[in-house]
Amino acid sequence: MTKSTYGPSDARGVWVYLEHQEGQLEGVSLELLRQGRELADALETSLTGLLLGYALGDLPRRAVACGADVVLTADHPALQLYGTDSYTRAVTAMVQDGKPDVLLLGATPNGRDLAGRLAVRLRTGLTADCTGLSVDPERRLLRGDVVGFGGGIVATILCPEHRPQMATVRPGIFAQPEPHFDRQGDVRSFPVAPEPEDARVRVLERSVSDSVDLTRAGAIVAVGRGARGDMGVLERLAQLLHAEIGGTRVAADQGWIGRERQIGQTGVVTAPRIVVCCGISGAIHFTVGVDKAECVVAINTDPDAPIFEHADYCIVDDMFAVLPHLVEELAKAGALAG
């Protein structure tokens, strides 16, 4: 058997890896703190947050306020930008020193890049993109729920003998904690140093533009191939509904919406109060991303489109015939309310 660097009897504590951007903890990191707190309480152990970067400022204090008992920091100019090699080395050193029982990361591009590398270096098990986490009370093991086959199937995964039990967690699934700035915690800095291997990959340029977070949107206008890139009336609708624009992979591939606005299995899972699906067929890859919406509206010319099985209100018609009237009604109502 491939053995991990330490075993269950030496392992203690729940650790969460915290991503941040421009001095703020990422949404998924806050979710990890809240969910990690619950798991740590269930296992009667402590919660540790890992913060890597440069000039971390008051991020450690925020992590404590959001539920961490301990924050381990690696604050170094070489860690200013995420790099697989430097980050893997730093977290490996932290893990081998502190021997956590559980290590959770966000299922973001960088979180998954790091987790996949780290799991093999530590020779341990990693459950990908969990939509549910719990503790098996008898065996005291982490149970990770993952959706497979385009969303049709849920499997529960355990890592019985290797430590840490690692998982990446899908953004937007768990609630965020209420910060309490009077909470006390222990902030410890961990020494790191650059190595020649870090030069194998160099970041030439980084651009983060539209950082919209659809997981938090209250209303969404979702567009599919049927929209044919004609966004005028859709944007007007979104304005009137105070909604964000989202859409299918086709809409993102065509460039009608930004990639971060893609909904579904390989996009984001949303939970708005209302989502209006326009010109979307309703592939399961897409519908898993709107299943948590309170109200789903579908407008599609094809009466047999699967989207209608996932909708509360169904209109079998041309979206470009219906939407102008809906916009008109909404505008009237808005004028009345205003």
Added chain:
Amino acid sequence: MSELHTIVCMKVVPMPEEVRVNQETMLLDRANARSIFNPPDMNALEMALKLKEQHGGSVSVLSMGPPFFEQYLRLTLCMGADHVYLLSDRAFGAADTLGTSRTLAAGIDKIGRFDLVLCGEESSDGATAQVPPGIAEWLDLPQVTYALGVELDPFNRRLRAKREIKGGHELLLVHLPAVASVKMGANEPRFLDWSLRPWGERAELVTVWSLADLPVDLEEVGVAGSATIVDGVRQSKSPERRREILSGSAEAEARQLFERIKHYLREQ
């Protein structure tokens, strides 16, 4: 530089919508599901074939799976791949990403010299995206995940890669050899070239290796080489919806919809 050699890791997967949970055994029933190439693996293959067109060299396709994969993998020869390696042994079965990446890395070691390993971003049945970083770690190579496009600088043996990050992208400069995973839709995969059909049938273009052929121990592959176990599967259920059909003229439909959703306006 010596000839560019790219290895593309490709997996044959069941069509997702045809997989069911057998309600009695609670096991996945894939027997009735048709198979396809994992979609982003086709983008990885296309990227490799483009590099070959631009810079020469060769493309090998590597897969771990049961013997029936061979008939699918031969299709890649009709698209322009030069050789197929299939790692097939009962001992490799039921592996998680730790065991799978170990086995594929052993296959790559056995193939020998290469410059670039390309994978898909994630598989539609495994859906972990963990195998590519895993391969990179076993081989101690730099990695680029979620690549949207690459450019080769053959003289300096470097690759410029555009990679997706949360809310944007970054441009990386990577020393070869390296491992990259390719985003689904990164390019438009080509069709089969039917004139290559006879070539695709040639026996010597497919090499099948079993455990005994690979530089790896029984303990490191398959179930033994895995750290995770599946503790149960269930069919996920979509929430029940009202499915109320609103009909009439476009205007009437819009008005009925407005009546039903207007309270969302006020509550915001």
